[in-house]
Amino acid sequence: MLANALRPASIAVAAVRRACVLTASVFNKLVKQETLTKDDKSPVTVGDYSAQAVINTVLGRTFPSDPIVGEEDATDLRTPSGTVLRNRIVELANETLTAELQPGEKEEWGLGPNHSRTADELLDAIDRGNYNGGRTGRMWTLDPIDGTKGFLRGEQYAVCLALIVDSRVELGVMGCPNLPVNAADPTGARGCIFLAVRGQGAYQLPLSNPLAGPAERLAIPAFSAETLNLLESVEKAHAKLSFNERVAQLLGITRAPTRMDSQAKYCSLARGDGGVYLRMPTGVGYKEKIWDHAPGAILVEEAGGVITDSRGEPLDFGLGRTLGENHGVVAAGKEVHSKVIKAVKRAKEEEAKAETAEGH
Ligand SMILES: Nc1ncnc2c1ncn2[C@@H]1O[C@H](COP(=O)(O)O)[C@@H](O)[C@H]1OP(=O)(O)O
Ligand SMILES: [Mg+2]
Ligand SMILES: [Mg+2]
Ligand SMILES: [Mg+2]
Numbered sequence: 363m364l365a366n367a368l369r370p371a372s373i374a375v376a377a378v379r380r381a382c383v384l385t386a387s388v389f390n391k392l393v394k395q396e397t398l399t400k401d402d403k404s405p406v407t408v409g410d411y412s413a414q415a416v417i418n419t420v421l422g423r424t425f426p427s428d429p430i431v432g433e434e435d436a437t438d439l440r441t442p443s444g445t446v447l448r449n450r451i452v453e454l455a456n457e458t459l460t461a462e463l464q465p466g467e468k469e470e471w472g473l474g475p476n477h478s479r480t481a482d483e484l485l486d487a488i489d490r491g492n493y494n495g496g497r498t499g500r501m502w503t504l505d506p507i508d509g510t511k512g513f514l515r516g517e518q519y520a521v522c523l524a525l526i527v528d529s530r531v532e533l534g535v536m537g538c539p540n541l542p543v544n545a546a547d548p549t550g551a552r553g554c555i556f557l558a559v560r561g562q563g564a565y566q567l568p569l570s571n572p573l574a575g576p577a578e579r580l581a582i583p584a585f586s587a588e589t590l591n592l593l594e595s596v597e598k599a600h601a602k603l604s605f606n607e608r609v610a611q612l613l614g615i616t617r618a619p620t621r622m623d624s625q626a627k628y629c630s631l632a633r634g635d636g637g638v639y640l641r642m643p644t645g646v647g648y649k650e651k652i653w654d655h656a657p658g659a660i661l662v663e664e665a666g667g668v669i670t671d672s673r674g675e676p677l678d679f680g681l682g683r684t685l686g687e688n689h690g691v692v693a694a695g696k697e698v699h700s701k702v703i704k705a706v707k708r709a710k711e712e713e714a715k716a717e718t719a720e721g722h
């Protein structure tokens with residue numbers, strides 16, 4: 363199996379799998395005091411913090427000189443009012459790190475019954491995610507729970523990790539505990555890991571046993587106007603869904619969009635559950651973060667697709683923690699992608715015309 367042959371891939375898959383076990387168990391026990399609201403008003407749960415603690419601990423052990431651009435930081439957990447949350451995170455992270463080794467996992471990665479950490483070590487691990495990113499060098503980027511709102515609703519979310527070298531994504535791993543293994547059987551088994559390695563393909567692995575189980579290679583299928591549909595956000599504040607509707611019309615799409623939280627949308631695109639990922643800025647000045655797109659971007663590319671901003675320009679992972687000025691994101695199979703870019707251009711022109719007519 364590819365993940366086994368490549369050390370960074372196998373370590374990333376193992377770390378993401380453990381974080382998925384943790385988040386899935388947190389969901390079943392989550393109580394209200396275990397959620398905080400961040401300055402940007404988004405929620406963060408014990409799940410987000412402990413998943414970041416687990417993954418950063420593994421990366422700190424296996425790649426001690428690699429910096430990490432992670433979404434969360436431990437500032438709030440170091441205050442007296444953070445004590446209850448902190449204790450819970452330490453307990454959960456240790457439970458996860460010390461669980462028995464699975465086939466393919468190695469004790470030298472800092473996993474297994476002998477590898478309990480202190481509270482300080484775990485808070486420091488969370489804060490290893492404070493790196494600011496940049497144009498050159500090797501770095502990881504982590505979203506310990508992408509789609510926290512979906513997570514809290516019991517719907518889709520993803521544990522997302524990518525390795526970036528000189529601004530190029532080289533490896534992406536996404537764990538989707540609630541995603542059906544087969545979209546055609548939505549009530550069937552759930553839980554998948556997606557892995558992409560630059561030049562080596564995109565794969566779906568079983569969440570229960572990703573390093574030793576079967577790997578299915580993914581390729582975006584061809585679509586016609588009749589079979590095409592959009593993959594878009596559930597949260598209206600995250601993307602301009604009215605714009606998507608017009609783009610769908612221009613493309614002659616008749617199927618309803620699939621609304622789904624998190625980068626699980628990229629996973630769905632890579633395996634052909636939907637044909638277009640379309641995310642347009644809402645106009646409030648929000649900048650997209652690199653951890654929200656890096657793993658998805660390489661998965662789409664390795665499945666044969668194209669990912670750009672809404673103008674057709676490549677996404678730039680070398681600008682720091684964000685993708686810079688927000689021009690949205692468009693991802694699709696090659697042929698569909700160029701059609702979408704044209705439709706987006708036309709919808710933007712219409713919008714500009716309407717605004718001029720209204721005297722804006
Ligand atoms: N105002 C916003 N605009 C766009 N994306 C946002 C905004 N606030 C949070 N996000 C992030 O959007 C992503 C989910 O988007 P969606 O599920 O709609 O595709 C998440 O990464 C979420 O962060 P988080 O990781 O904290 O959940
Ligand atoms: Mg968040
Ligand atoms: Mg996110
Ligand atoms: Mg997140």
